[in-house]
Amino acid sequence: MPFLALANIKKSFGQTQVVHDFNMAIEKGEFISFLGPSGCGKTTILRMIAGFEQPSGGTIHIAGQDQTRLKPNQRNIGMVFQAYALFPNMTVFENVAFGLKVAGMPKAEIEKRVKEMLKLIHLEHLADRYPYQMSGGQQQRVALARALAPKPQVLLLDEPLSALDAKIRVSLREEIRQIQRQLGITTVFVTHDQEEALSISDRIVVMNAGRADQIGTPSDIYNRPTTRFVASFVGTLNIIEATIVDPAAGTVMIGDQTIALRESIADKTGGETISLALRPEAGSLSESAKGDTALTGKVVSANFLGSVVRTRIAVGKNTVSFDMFNSPDLIMPAPDEVVTLRFSAGDLLVIRD
Known part of the structure; x- marks a missing residue:
């Protein structure tokens, strides 16, 4: 049984259907990238997994449990957004600790877990800084640590690197992949950047007009495109x-x-x-x-x-x-x-x- 299963997922906004009968089985520990142009439905699927949008049809299961109608806070999911979304009035330590405090974790355990996360992202020395005192790359690493701190079952990344300059983007995507492998967490990554998707994914879903044109390994997608769209969009x-x-x-x-x-x-x-x-x-x-x-x-x-x-x-x-x-x-x-x-x-x- 797949760890994350999306079955016959549909999504409409009014009369406009933006996702058409999407199906995918994702194994535990896989790194999956949704790749496609703006408006293709990739972020909508991510938001349905997170619970921010309700499917118009179909089901979402994680570890065998039906998540389709659960609220976001009822799903054990970590999410990193494009715009960081850090709390500006909280230090790095407090930002990473936020989800743990909400969950009612004892103070000593929170401190231990936050230190583990800051060590993981190599920012132990910046624990007392505020977001405005940090670079974009550092802020995004803090956002990643905050998402991972409660030990989610699934990590969702919504174009987390698009606001960064090219050099930082390359180094941070490699760091994200290394952390994902180290933790073995099932990850879904949304991007419009084909180089990002090709370089860090186990499998890629190439989205086109609300449908998966092709699902395959980076090598398959690049070397054996099955549709004209994939052939023209990738590489x-x-x-x-x-x-x-x-x-x-x-x-x-x-x-x-x-x-x-x-x-x-x-x-x-x-x-x-x-x-x-x-x-x-x-x-x-x-x-x-x-x-x-x-x-x-x-x-x-x-x-x-x-x-x-x-x-x-x-x-x-x-x-x-x-x-x-x-x-x-x-x-x-x-x-x-x-x-x-x-x-x-x-x-x-x-x-x-």
Whole structure:
């Protein structure tokens, strides 16, 4: 039995349905990220788990217990918000201790638990400070400690890093993941940042218009997108239009070039147009590159991006981008130069949506 089970969850605001028949089974100790653009339903699902919103349909179970109609304070859940939500008139110690005092924990136990939490987030030396005396990153770590102090069954994180600058965001997300692993707490993390989701999650739910377009490991989501939306939203991806030549043989034509796919298209018909996906890092111009497939095209542009050089070539009506690692002796392709991009047929994915 899954630790956190969401079954046929629906949510409507008036006549607008924002979550459609959402189902997911989350195991104890998993770190799950909900990834998607604004308005896709990811935060609404998080708020339903927390009890701040009631589902219009469906059930929510935690550790086998039905939570669907319980109030937020009746659920053993910790939540960290985007805006920290610390009490400005309380010190760091008092903020972390707040939930424990409400629960009626003895003073000696509160002191012990708060010290444990401050040690966990490496802020023991700031116990007597007030929120206004701390940086954004420090405040968010205090918010995390406050959420974890009552030993919740589930930790919910609602875009907790989006208000921080890039460098702090990277270090804090790694710290959150380390603490989550150390405590083994089941965690649901909401973000619109694909790098965040890919870097720290056990599984990712890619949300689109109130539905889960795809649920899978970061590797699955990035390397094997199953819908056009996931392919375009996660990472940089070429979408290449091709015409089927022979469905049984798996051959297609891109521009005036015929290539064979590894993925079966036997369910398609000759002459049908299909969309193929190819990651920019999959190809190489090197004649010694490993790969059983090639496309020849004319260089449209080559842009220096620091660690990589991104080149765009025209192949028929398609423009295909590919990345090369920068090196001091790299010669960048020139505009209008004819080049051959080599890659594996297995890197071409058929987009089915």
